[in-house]
Amino acid sequence: MIRKKSVESKLLVQNEKKRSKGVSQWNIAWRRFKKNRAALAGALIVGFVIFLAAFDVLIAPFHPNATPGFYIGETRSPPSLKYLFGTDYIGKDVFSQVVYGARSALFVGFASAAIAMSLAILVGLISGYYGGIIDNVLMRITEIFLVIPFLLILLVFLKVITAISPSGGGLSMVVLMIGLFSWAADARIIRGEVLRVKESEFIEASKSLGASKRRIVFRHIFPNVLHIIIVLTTLMIASAILVEAAISFLGFGDAAAITWGQQLQKANEAVKEAWWEGVFPGLFITLLVLGFSLLGNGLRDALDPRLRE
Amino acid sequence: MIRYAVRRILYLIPLFFGVLIIVFVASRLAGDPVRLMTVQNPRITPEARENLTKYYGLDQPLYMQFILFVSQLLQGNLGNAYAIRGGTAVTTLIGDYAWLTFELQLAALFLSLLIAIPIGIISAKRQYSKLDVSVTTTSLLGTCIPVFYMGIIAIIIFSYFLGWFPYGGAHSILPERYPFGSYVLDELWHMALPTAVLTFATLAPIVLLVRSSMLEVLRQDYILAARASGLSERSVIYKHALRNTLIPIVTYVGLYFGAMLAGAPVTETVFNWPGVGRLFVEATTKLDFPVIMGITVFITIMTLISNLITDITYGYIDPRIRLE
Amino acid sequence: MTTKEILKIENLKTYFNTWAGIVKAVDGINLDVKEGETLGLVGESGSGKSVTALSILGIVPRPGKIIDGRILFKGENLLEKTESELQKVRGKEIGYIFQDPATSLNPVLSVANQLTEVIIRHQNVTKREALEKAIELFKLVEIPDPELKIWNFPHQLSGGMKQRMAVARALSCQPSLLLADEPTTNLDVTIQAQILQLMKTLKEKLSMAMILITHDMGVVAEVADRITVIYAGRVCETADTRTIFYKPRHPYTVALLTAVPSLALRKEELAVIPGAIPNLIDPPSGCRFHPRCKYAKAACAKEIPPLKEIEPGHFVACIRASELDIKSPLGA
Numbered sequence: 001m002i003r004k005k006s007v008e009s010k011l012l013v014q015n016e017k018k019r020s021k022g023v024s025q026w027n028i029a030w031r032r033f034k035k036n037r038a039a040l041a042g043a044l045i046v047g048f049v050i051f052l053a054a055f056d057v058l059i060a061p062f063h064p065n066a067t068p069g070f071y072i073g074e075t076r077s078p079p080s081l082k083y084l085f086g087t088d089y090i091g092k093d094v095f096s097q098v099v100y101g102a103r104s105a106l107f108v109g110f111a112s113a114a115i116a117m118s119l120a121i122l123v124g125l126i127s128g129y130y131g132g133i134i135d136n137v138l139m140r141i142t143e144i145f146l147v148i149p150f151l152l153i154l155l156v157f158l159k160v161i162t163a164i165s166p167s168g169g170g171l172s173m174v175v176l177m178i179g180l181f182s183w184a185a186d187a188r189i190i191r192g193e194v195l196r197v198k199e200s201e202f203i204e205a206s207k208s209l210g211a212s213k214r215r216i217v218f219r220h221i222f223p224n225v226l227h228i229i230i231v232l233t234t235l236m237i238a239s240a241i242l243v244e245a246a247i248s249f250l251g252f253g254d255a256a257a258i259t260w261g262q263q264l265q266k267a268n269e270a271v272k273e274a275w276w277e278g279v280f281p282g283l284f285i286t287l288l289v290l291g292f293s294l295l296g297n298g299l300r301d302a303l304d305p306r307l308r309e
Numbered sequence: 310m311i312r313y314a315v316r317r318i319l320y321l322i323p324l325f326f327g328v329l330i331i332v333f334v335a336s337r338l339a340g341d342p343v344r345l346m347t348v349q350n351p352r353i354t355p356e357a358r359e360n361l362t363k364y365y366g367l368d369q370p371l372y373m374q375f376i377l378f379v380s381q382l383l384q385g386n387l388g389n390a391y392a393i394r395g396g397t398a399v400t401t402l403i404g405d406y407a408w409l410t411f412e413l414q415l416a417a418l419f420l421s422l423l424i425a426i427p428i429g430i431i432s433a434k435r436q437y438s439k440l441d442v443s444v445t446t447t448s449l450l451g452t453c454i455p456v457f458y459m460g461i462i463a464i465i466i467f468s469y470f471l472g473w474f475p476y477g478g479a480h481s482i483l484p485e486r487y488p489f490g491s492y493v494l495d496e497l498w499h500m501a502l503p504t505a506v507l508t509f510a511t512l513a514p515i516v517l518l519v520r521s522s523m524l525e526v527l528r529q530d531y532i533l534a535a536r537a538s539g540l541s542e543r544s545v546i547y548k549h550a551l552r553n554t555l556i557p558i559v560t561y562v563g564l565y566f567g568a569m570l571a572g573a574p575v576t577e578t579v580f581n582w583p584g585v586g587r588l589f590v591e592a593t594t595k596l597d598f599p600v601i602m603g604i605t606v607f608i609t610i611m612t613l614i615s616n617l618i619t620d621i622t623y624g625y626i627d628p629r630i631r632l633e
Numbered sequence: 634m635t636t637k638e639i640l641k642i643e644n645l646k647t648y649f650n651t652w653a654g655i656v657k658a659v660d661g662i663n664l665d666v667k668e669g670e671t672l673g674l675v676g677e678s679g680s681g682k683s684v685t686a687l688s689i690l691g692i693v694p695r696p697g698k699i700i701d702g703r704i705l706f707k708g709e710n711l712l713e714k715t716e717s718e719l720q721k722v723r724g725k726e727i728g729y730i731f732q733d734p735a736t737s738l739n740p741v742l743s744v745a746n747q748l749t750e751v752i753i754r755h756q757n758v759t760k761r762e763a764l765e766k767a768i769e770l771f772k773l774v775e776i777p778d779p780e781l782k783i784w785n786f787p788h789q790l791s792g793g794m795k796q797r798m799a800v801a802r803a804l805s806c807q808p809s810l811l812l813a814d815e816p817t818t819n820l821d822v823t824i825q826a827q828i829l830q831l832m833k834t835l836k837e838k839l840s841m842a843m844i845l846i847t848h849d850m851g852v853v854a855e856v857a858d859r860i861t862v863i864y865a866g867r868v869c870e871t872a873d874t875r876t877i878f879y880k881p882r883h884p885y886t887v888a889l890l891t892a893v894p895s896l897a898l899r900k901e902e903l904a905v906i907p908g909a910i911p912n913l914i915d916p917p918s919g920c921r922f923h924p925r926c927k928y929a930k931a932a933c934a935k936e937i938p939p940l941k942e943i944e945p946g947h948f949v950a951c952i953r954a955s956e957l958d959i960k961s962p963l964g965a
Contacts, residue, residue: 035652144327146564147616149571149608153332155593156601160338238453245455246575250590264458268579272476275465282458289453528694530736536692537731538751538802539724542716548750552741627741628786 032302039298045291049284052102060096064258067091076274086276088266097263098280104259105241105288108175112240115179117186117233124190128198129221139191145184151246153181158252171257174247178240186232190225197224227303234296238289245285260285317620321613326379332605333375336598378602388599390592399603403585407607409479410573410584416504418566421512426558429519434546436524444516451513456572459506460579467502474502477581503580511569518561522554529553556627563619567612638705639810639842640689641665645702647681647688654914658684658697660866663940666810671836671843673857673874675850675889679910681866682846683732686812690727691719706810725755728803728841732815734795738787744798745783748805755806770801774831793824797831804835811836811843817852829856850893854878859946862886865911865921868940872947879961882949884926891962920951928957 033039052059062068069075069083069091079086085094127138154177161173198221247253248261255262260281267278362368369377381388389398432444468476479499481487487495526532527550535549573586581587585604592600624630642664649656659681666672674682687693689704691711704711706727711719723729731737739747748770749763758766764783771779774797787795796816803811813832817825833856836843845856853860854874861871862885870883881887888906908925911917917924923933930953938950951957 140324144324144331147324147567147609147612148328148331149605149612150568151571151574152589152605152608153335155574155590156332156335156605159593159596160335242453242455246457246572249455249457250574250578251594264455264461268461271461271464272469275469278458278461279465282455282461285458286450286454289455290450293449293453530731530733531739533687533692533694534729534731534737534799534802535739537690537723537729538754539720539722540750540754541720544750544754549739549742553739556741628743629740629788 029302033298036298036301038294039302042291042294042296042298045287046295049102049288049291050106052099053106056099056103060093060099062093062096064092064097064100066093066096068093076270078274079276085280086274088274088277089270094263094277094280097258098260098284100258101260101263101281101284102288104171104257105244105285108171108178108244108259109237109241109288109292111172111175112178112182112244113233113236115176116182116236116240117229119179119183120186120190120232121229123183123187125194125225127187128191128194135191139188142184142187145181146188148181150181151243154178154243154247155250155252158247162252170254171259174244174253175240178243178247182236182240182243186236189232190228193225193228194221197221230303231296231300234292234299238292238296241285241289241292317617321617325609325613328609329379329602329606330375333378333602334371336596336601337371337374382606388603390597390600399599402588402600403603403607406583406585406588409582410570410577410586412500413503413507413576413582413584414566414569414573416500417507417511418562418569420504420508421515422562424508425512425515426519426555429516430523430546430551430554432516432520433523433527441520445520448513448516451509452517454510456506456510457575457579459510460503460576463502463506464579475499477579479583503576503582507576511565515558515561519554519558522557523550526550526553552626556623559619559622559626563615563622566615567608570608570611636667636669638665639668639707640844641703641705642685642689643703643705645685645688645704646700647684647693647697648700650696650698651914656913657916658866658913659688660916661937662702662863662866662868664861664868664871666842666844668809668842669840670858671845671856673853673860674844674846674863675848675853675860676863677848677910679865679913680863682848682863683814685863686729686814686844686846689812690723690729691716692723721755724751724803724808725806726808726810728806728808728811730796730799730803730811730813730816733819734792734799735787735819737799738795740787742786743783744785744787744790748783748798748802751802751805766805767801770805771798773804773835774798774801776801792820793827796820796824796828800828800831800835804839804841807839807841809841811841812846813843814846815848816845818847818849825852832856850889862889865916866913867921867937868948868950869922870947870949870951871940876947879963880947881961882943882947882954882957882959883951884928884957884959885922887959887961888925928953 067090069077069087071091074083074087075091076089077083077087083093083095085098087093088097123138123142127135127142157177158174161177244253244259245261245264248257248259249265249268251265253259253261253265263281264278264285267274267281270277359368367374378388385400390402428444432441435441464476467474475481475498477499480492480495481499484490488498532545532550535545540549573584574590575586576582577584577586578590585607588600589604591597592604642662645659645662646657647659649658662681662685664672664674664685674685676682684693684697687697688699689706689711691699691714693699699712702712706722711722714722738744745764745767748767749760752758752763752766753760756763768779768783771783776782776794776797782790782794787798790798800816803813816832817828820828829852832843832845835841845853847853857874859871859873860877862869862877862883864885869885870877870881872880877886878890881890892906906925911921911924917934919932919934919936920926920929920938923929926933932952936952938952940948940950941954942948943954
C-alpha cells in the first residue's frame with residue numbers, strides 16, 4: 001500500500017519538477033550536452049556551414065557561375081592561391097562553388113526534414129494515440145512506403161517532374177520528393193514512443209487523478225515524444241543531404257542549382273585529370289553530414305530520459 | 310511457426326501490389342516514350358508514331374495497361390524493352406545483369422557482417438579504450454561519407470595514382486589483360502574496389518549498432534546474474550550476451566538489404582559496373598517502361614523476400630515473438 | 634558456545650568513478666555472518682546494501698571499484714583472489730538472488746538451460762544428470778509440473794515462479810552462504826509471504842547462512858537472527874533482532890522503526906525522516922546521518938563515529954549512544 005502511494009506521489013513530483021525552472025529536464029539536458037565534446041564539435045561544424053551560407057557572397061572570391069579562368073587558359077587548373085580548390089573544365093572556381101553550395105545543402109537538409117518529419121509526426125502521433133482501425137490503416141500505408149525501393153522511386157518521380165515541366169521545378173522538387181518518401185521509418189519510431197508513454201503514464205494517471213486523465217495523458221505524451229522528434233529530425237537532415245547528393249550525382253537533380261552533389265556529377269568524368277573538382281565538394285558533404293550526425297547523437301545522449309544522473 | 314510464416318507471406322502480397330501501382334502510375338505520367346524513342350528519326354510520320362503507340366499498347370487507358378501488365382507478370386512475362394539492347398525481353402535483361410549486382414551486394418554484406426560483429430563486440434567490451442575510440446570514430450565517418458564519394462576517392466587513389474586496380478567495369482576489354490589469363494580472376498580484380506567500398510559503407514553502421522546493442526545488453530541484470538553464478542567470461546559474452554545483442558542486428562540487416570539493393574544504381578554508376586542498378590538509371594533516363602517496371606518488380610520482390618527471412622529469423626532468435 | 638564466522642567484512646570501501654565525481658557508495662562497512670545464521674542488512678535505497686553484496690562476489694559493475702578493506706570468507710580474503718578463483722566461489726559457495734526476477738533471467742534462453750549451465754559449471758556431471766538435478770531443484774522450490782515448466786522461457790512464468798527459479802539457481806550447488814538482494818520487493822504481497830516462507834524452509838534444510846538485504850523492517854523481523862543497519866555507505870548499528878527492535882541505540886535505527894506503520898502502533902501519523910539521503914559524492918563530514926539527526930551536536934560533524942560494542946553483541950556507531958535515552962516505538 002505504501003509502496004503504490006509513493007510511486008504515485010513520486011510521479012507527481014517528477015512532473016512538477018519538469019515544470020519548475022530550477023531543475024527542469026531541459027536544463028539537465030543542456031548541461032549534459034555541453035559536456036559532450038563530440039556533440040559540441042558537431043554543433044560547431046553546422047555553425048560553420050551556416051556561416052558559410054549566410055556570408056557566401058562575402059567569402060567566395062568569384063561568383064559560382066562566373067568563369068574567371070576560361071579566357072586566360074586557367075581551366076582545369078589545380079588548387080593554387082588564386083583558386084583555392086582549383087578550377088573546373090570551363091574555368092569556374094571550385095572554391096566559390098563549394099561556398100555557395102552550402103546554402104543549397106542547408107536548404108535541402110532543413111526543408112526535406114521539415115516535410116518528412118511533419119508527415120512522420122502526424123502519422124506517428126495519430127496512429128499511436130488513437131490506436132484501433134486508424135492505427136492499422138496508417139501502419140499498412142507506412143509499410144508500403146517502407147518497402148518501396150527508395151532511390152529507384154525517387155529517380156522515377158524526378159524524371160516525371162522534369163519531363164512534365166521542362167524547367168524541372170528545381171531543387172524544391174527534389175526536396176519535396178525526398179520529404180514525401182522519407183517519413184515512414186520515423187513515423188514508426190514515433191508511434192512506438194507514443195505507445196510507450198501512453199502505457200506508462202496512463203495507468204498511474206488514471207488511478208490517481210480520475211477525471212482529467214485524458215488531459216494529463218496528452219500533456220505527458222508530447223514532451224516525452226519531443227525528445228525523440230528532435231533527435232530524429234537532426235538525423236533526417238543528415239540523411240536528406242546524402243540523398244540529394246546521390247540524386248544529383250546520378251544526374252536527376254536540378255542541373256541549374258549549385259549543390260555539392262551537382263559538382264560531383266560534373267566531376268565524375270574529370271576524375272582522372274582534375275581530382276580537385278570532386279574531392280572538395282565531397283569533403284564538404286561529408287563534413288556537414290558528420291556535423292549533423294554528431295549533433296543528433298549528442299542530442300540523443302543528452303535527452304535520453306533513461307540515463308541516470 | 311509455419312503458420313506465422315504463411316501469415317507473413319499472405320500479408321506481403323497487397324503490399325507488393327501497392328508498390329507496383331505507385332511506380333506504374335508514376336512512370337506513365339513521365340511522358341511519352343514513343344516520342345523519346347523517335348525524336349532523332351527525321352522521317353518519322355505521325356501515323357508511324359500512332360502505330361508504335363498502338364503496338365506498345367500505350368493508347369489504352371491507364372487501368373487497362375495496368376491489368377495487362379499484371380496478367381503478363383503473373384505469367385512470368387515482363388515484356389520487352391522499348392529501346393535498350395534492341396528490345397530484348399526484360400526478363401533476359403534482368404537475368405543477364407542481376408547476378409552481377411548480387412555479386413557485389415552479397416559479397417559486401419557477407420564481409421561486412423564478418424568484420425563488423427567481432428569488432429563491435431570487442432569495442433563494447435573495451436569501452437572508452439583507444440581501440441574503441443578509433444573504431445567508433447572511423448565507423449561514424451563511414452556513415453557520413455557518401456558512397457559514391459568513397460568510390461571516387463578510391464578510384465583516384467588506387468586506380469589513378471597507384472594503378473593497382475582498374476577504373477571500372479566488370480571485365481577487361483582485352484582478354485590478354487586477364488590476370489593469369491583467367492576470366493574469373495579478372496572479374497574478381499574488377500570487383501575488388503567496388504566491393505571494398507561497399508563493404509566499408511555497409512559495415513560502418515553495423516559496427517555502431519553491434520557496439521551499442523552490446524553495451525545495452527551488458528548493462529542488464531541477467532548478465533550480472535550470469536556472472537554471479539560463476540560462469541566464465543566467455544560464456545557470459547558469447548552465450549548470454551551475444552544472442553540478445555544480435556536481435557536488433559537481424560532486424561537491421563534484413564531491412565538494410567532492401568535499401569542496399571535500392572542503392573545499387575549509385576555504386577554501379579561510379580564504377581561503371583554492369584548490374585541492374587546501372588540498367589535502371591539508363592532505363593529511367595530513356596523512359597523505357599518495361600525495364601523500369603521490370604527492375605522495380607524484381608527489387609521489390611527481393612526486398613519482400615528479405616523482409617520475410619528477417620521476420621522468420623527474428624522469430625527464431627527471440628522466443629518471445631515466436632510463441633505469440 | 635561460539636559459532637564460527639563464515640563471512641567477515643572489514644572496512645570495505647567501494648567507490649564509483651563517474652563523470653559527476655567519485656561516488657563513495659560503501660565507505661567503511663564492517664559486518665559478519667556466522668554459519669547458518671540469517672543477517673538482515675537494512676537501509677534505505679541508495680545506502681549501499683546492494684553494492685556491499687556485489688562487492689563480496691567481486692562483480693561490482695563499472696565504474697565501481699573496491700578500494701579498500703578485507704572480505705574474509707571461510708577465513709580467506711576474497712579480495713586477494715584471482716578472477717578464476719572467484720568464479721569457483723560464485724554460484725558454488727556463495728549464491729545470489731537478485732531483486733527483480735523479470736530482469737535477472739535471460740529472456741532468450743530456456744529456464745532449463747540457465748539452471749543446468751550453473752550445475753555443469755561447478756559440478757562434474759553429464760547434461761542428463763544436470764537436467765535431473767534441475768528438476769529436483771524445481772521440486773525443492775515448489776514449482777508445480779517441474780518436468781514441463783523447466784523448458785519454459787522466463788516470460789512464460791509468473792513473477793512468483795520466476796523468483797522461485799532464481800532461488801533454485803542460487804541454491805543449485807548448495808552454497809554455504811546466500812546473498813538475497815531484496816528478493817521479495819518486486820513481488821505481489823501474497824507471493825512475498827510465500828517466497829519468504831520458502832527461503833526460511835530451505836535455509837534450515839540446507840543449513841545455509843544468509844544475508845537478507847531489504848528496506849522492509851517487517852521482513853527482517855520475520856526472518857533475521859541478527860540485523861545490521863546501514864546508512865549512506867556506513868554501518869549504524871548491529872545487534873540481534875530483538876535488541877534492534879526493542880532496544881535500539883542509534884537515532885537512525887529508531888527513525889527507521891518509527892517510519893514503519895505496522896510497528897508504530899501508538900502513532901497516528903507516519904513519521905517521516907526529515908531531509909534526504911546525502912549526496913555520496915560529497916557526503917556530510919563526520920557522522921553521515923548528523924544533518925537529519927535530531928540529537929546531533931557539533932562533535933557529530935567532526936569525527937566519524939567508530940562502531941563500538943556497547944554490550945555483548947550490540948554495536949553502535951554513534952558518539953552519543955550512551956548518553957541518549959532513546960526509546961523504541963514498540964516500547965521496551
